Amino acid sequence: MKSEQTPVLIVGAGLAGLSTALFLAHHGVRAVVVDRHPGTANQPKARGQSPTIMEAFRRVGVADAITAATPPGRPEMTIVICDAVTGTVMHSYSEAFPDFAALSPMPSGMASQQAAEAAMAARATELGADLRFSTVLESFEQDADGVRAVLRDVSTDERYELTAEYLVGADGNRGGVGSAAGIGTHGRGAFGHTTTVLFRAEELIDIVPDTAVLMYYVQNPALPNESGAFVSTDRPGEYVAGINDDATRTEEETVAAIRTLVGRPDLDVTVLGSNTWEVAHRVADRLTAGRVHLVGDAAHLMPPTGGQGGNTAMLDGMHLAWKLAAVVRGEAGPGLLASHDAEQLPYGQTIADWQFANLFERMHPDQTPDDLPELPTPTIGLFGYRMASGAIVGGAETYGFQEVTPAVPGMRAPHVPLLRDGAPVSPRDLMYDGFVLLTADPGWDEAATKVAERLGIRLDAYRIGAGLTDPDGRFAPAYGVEGGGAVLVRPDGVIGWRTAGAADAAELDGALRTILDR
Numbered sequence: 001m002k003s004e005q006t007p008v009l010i011v012g013a014g015l016a017g018l019s020t021a022l023f024l025a026h027h028g029v030r031a032v033v034v035d036r037h038p039g040t041a042n043q044p045k046a047r048g049q050s051p052t053i054m055e056a057f058r059r060v061g062v063a064d065a066i067t068a069a070t071p072p073g074r075p076e077m078t079i080v081i082c083d084a085v086t087g088t089v090m091h092s093y094s095e096a097f098p099d100f101a102a103l104s105p106m107p108s109g110m111a112s113q114q115a116a117e118a119a120m121a122a123r124a125t126e127l128g129a130d131l132r133f134s135t136v137l138e139s140f141e142q143d144a145d146g147v148r149a150v151l152r153d154v155s156t157d158e159r160y161e162l163t164a165e166y167l168v169g170a171d172g173n174r175g176g177v178g179s180a181a182g183i184g185t186h187g188r189g190a191f192g193h194t195t196t197v198l199f200r201a202e203e204l205i206d207i208v209p210d211t212a213v214l215m216y217y218v219q220n221p222a223l224p225n226e227s228g229a230f231v232s233t234d235r236p237g238e239y240v241a242g243i244n245d246d247a248t249r250t251e252e253e254t255v256a257a258i259r260t261l262v263g264r265p266d267l268d269v270t271v272l273g274s275n276t277w278e279v280a281h282r283v284a285d286r287l288t289a290g291r292v293h294l295v296g297d298a299a300h301l302m303p304p305t306g307g308q309g310g311n312t313a314m315l316d317g318m319h320l321a322w323k324l325a326a327v328v329r330g331e332a333g334p335g336l337l338a339s340h341d342a343e344q345l346p347y348g349q350t351i352a353d354w355q356f357a358n359l360f361e362r363m364h365p366d367q368t369p370d371d372l373p374e375l376p377t378p379t380i381g382l383f384g385y386r387m388a389s390g391a392i393v394g395g396a397e398t399y400g401f402q403e404v405t406p407a408v409p410g411m412r413a414p415h416v417p418l419l420r421d422g423a424p425v426s427p428r429d430l431m432y433d434g435f436v437l438l439t440a441d442p443g444w445d446e447a448a449t450k451v452a453e454r455l456g457i458r459l460d461a462y463r464i465g466a467g468l469t470d471p472d473g474r475f476a477p478a479y480g481v482e483g484g485g486a487v488l489v490r491p492d493g494v495i496g497w498r499t500a501g502a503a504d505a506a507e508l509d510g511a512l513r514t515i516l517d518r
Contacts, residue, residue: 001150002160006032006130007328009149009164011137011177013040015113015310016296017170018120019053019317020324025127026060026432027325027491032162033124034135034151040117043198043275044233044240046310047213049109049116050382051100052412053314055493058106059432062123069115070212071234077213081362083220084263085230086207090219103383103404104415105426110212112234113310140167140180142291165291166324166337170317172297173278181289188281188356191303192225193245196277197254200270202237204262214239217305217362218261224249228261238272245276279303281356283349288341295320300348305358308381312351316344322491323391326516331457335390335517342389346399354381376401386410391490393497393511406480409498413438413489414478419469427462427475431493434458435512438479439486440465443503451509455518490515 008024010017013035021031049057049066057063081091098108111119125131132151138159140149147167152159169177178185208214214232229242241258249257255269282301287294296313320340326332350373357372376384380401387410388399395410407414413436415426430436437448437459448461464470476482485500488511497511512518 004032004160004162006030006162006164008032008166008168008324009034009147009162010168010170011035012170012172012175012296012298013037013117013121013131013133014170014172014296014313015046015117015120016298016313016317017168018117018124019314020168020170020295020321021129021131021317022060022062022120022124022127023056023318023321024325025124025129027322027329029321029325029328030128030130031168032130032132032164034132034137036134036136036154038134040121041114043114043196043273044231045113045196046304046307047110047112047231048307048311049111049314050308050311051104051106051108052382053311053318054106054109055104055428056318056432057109058429060123060127062119063106063109065119065123066109066111066116069109069111069119069234071110071112071232072236073210073212073232075110076211077215078209078211079215079217081217081219084218085204085216085261086263087220098378100379100382102415103379105428115234116310116314137171137177140177142167142181147291165328167292168320168324169292169294169298170296170313173280173282173301175298177292178284178294178298181292183287183289183292183294184285185282186285187283187301187352190278190280190282191359193276193278194229194242195245195249195254195274197241197243197258197274198233198238198272199241199258200238200272201258201262201267203268204239205237208232220260222260224257228257230261279359281352283352284345286341287345287348288337293320293324293337293340295344299344300352302352302355303359304355305362306351306355308351308355312348316348319344319492319494326457326491331455331516333517336515339387339389339391343387343391343399347385347387350385350401379404383412385412387494390517391496391515392494393488393514405478407478407495408480409495411495412493413487413495416470416474416478417472418464418475419471420467425468427489428493430460430462431489432491434460434491435496436489437461437486437508438475438489439463439481439503440476441484441486441503442466444486444508447503447505447508450505451512454509455512455516457512457516459512488512488515 008031216230225244295316452459
């Protein structure tokens, strides 16, 4: 077999794998991405990108493409629990898109997974990532020096060896990277398989609401498993029906189920394609095993109810990529990668638990378990996570969710409206390329320059009062540095360290060495 080398091998080109490859490329590390499918997603699948990932997407040049993929219709989402799309409504969650302008400089994206994957794949390739579709991972082994994988090109049946420093398992629930690395799983288990059917029914254009997103959770004893889902797509007149999987179901029976779901027995339906996937709550026992790291559904499979599975997958990739890049470039020790498990596993577990709770509220309210977690406010759920790991100095001993300000080490750096040369700017706009130091004390400028040169890293210092102005006086209370001090923000927008003291290069150097495992 021929042999190749790459710094990072990513298995899976879904949301998690492409996000990892995209941000690795942004940080100057070329990854090889392999996927058994012939291309990116061919069904809408998950929809929506939270401001927390859209901020990072803007920095890497993909936000515009995702925004352009917003589906047609009024900028609202219709979420309904009913006995049929045109039947009796039991609960309605119809609402305008949440306005998080006070918390982020970016609005939410509403692109489908199909469009988001295409945009990420195109941009990652532009930045140097090597995407190889119709390629499967047949086996791998790892040791202290790296990972040796055997890959097979499905189109030619050619096998070849690829050696990587690190392997990222983004191969979803049906992949085998996690189990092959010795990583087990836990959770509530599986609830069956759902078949999502893409179909065309143009008469529904004038029947369903003219909103950008339609999500109907249908509870009807005439449906398989007495429940189903109806979702809009990016194309008017095309929709997706989610019904319980049955390998013996004919196309005629599928059409009949769609008509029951909609509530129109004479609906003219054209089936365009289908996909079957497992509905489950299953979380990896750990995300790291040696040189193998898990992201996305391979790390935390969750029911789709709540819409955060895709966002969690993309955030996994963004948070892991800067750490992998720093280690590959020799700027950090391998201990930095231990923080992937400590930071992202609790987050993924919590999001999976919340979506599990949503499953029963929206689909099976009569079967609700007694031990469901209490759901948070959207603000705390999206913006209030506090990480706990060795890559955070002065952080908490354990993770948690809390109010977003004043922010503390381990939380995302807050959005504050500032001005730069008279134009609006947010601290969030300055992040994602390297470390950022925010301060009002001019003494930190020289300290940051010295430390960056000494450690050989990118560290951009921004000073309130010199280049940046704070017209409303909101920076200091939001960042907890009233009276002076400085805040160090990691390349993923998370506060890594904070001090109330005067400029001290040795203190800054020590904080960075701790974060980077130097």
